[in-house]
Amino acid sequence: MHPEELLPLPTATFHILLALASEDRHGYAIIQEIAARTDNELVLSAGTLYRSIQRMLEQGLISETNQRPEPEFDDERRRYYRITKFGEATARAEARRLANMLKLARQSGLAPSKA
Numbered sequence: 773m774h775p776e777e778l779l780p781l782p783t784a785t786f787h788i789l790l791a792l793a794s795e796d797r798h799g800y801a802i803i804q805e806i807a808a809r810t811d812n813e814l815v816l817s818a819g820t821l822y823r824s825i826q827r828m829l830e831q832g833l834i835s836e837t838n839q840r841p842e843p844e845f846d847d848e849r850r851r852y853y854r855i856t857k858f859g860e861a862t863a864r865a866e867a868r869r870l871a872n873m874l875k876l877a878r879q880s881g882l883a884p885s886k887a
Contacts, residue, residue, distance in 0.1 A: 773831075773832075773858075775858065775861045775862035775864070775865040775866075776865055778831065778833075778862055779862075779865060779866055779869055780866065780869060781862070781863075781866045782824070783814070784814075784816055784820055784821070784824045785824055785827075785828060785833070786863065786866050787806045787809070787810070787814060787816075788802055788806070788821070788824055788825070788828065788834070789828075789833065789834075789855055789859055789860075789862070789863040789866075790806075790809065790863065791805040791806055791809070792834060792853060792854060792855040792859070793855055793860070793863065796837050796839065796852045796853065796854045797852065797853060798850040798851060798852050798853070799818070799821055799822065799825070799850070799851065799853075800850075802816075802821060802853070803815070803816050803818070803821055825853065828859070832856055832858045832859070833855070833856060833858060833859035833862055834853045834854060834855055834856060834859050835853070835854055835856055836851055836852065836853055836854075837852045837853065837854045838852075839852065840852060
């Protein structure tokens with residue numbers, strides 16, 4: 773499968789990939805990171821997050837990892853997720869697609885030009 777075959781990505785999927793791009797995270801930490809990055813404009817419910825995670829695992833965008841923080845900073849019930857190389861390639865393809873869409877919107881006068 774090629775990354776472009778999954779485009780356009782659902783909004784939640786793209787934000788989850790962005791949240792995992794810098795470090796492995798557990799579900800609640802993903803929710804917190806997305807809320808922080810979007811100034812609380814996007815707050816995923818647990819149901820949306822875990823449905824998205826299940827689909828992303830099946831698609832090979834992310835994987836579950838056994839690497840964990842030190843026990844005093846961890847809860848053994850948490851599952852940690854990591855972006856895969858395929859997930860990175862797919863996120864990059866989506867970012868290019870969105871950049872091209874913004875370029876077209878600017879050319880049409882529907883989006884402000886670059887500052």
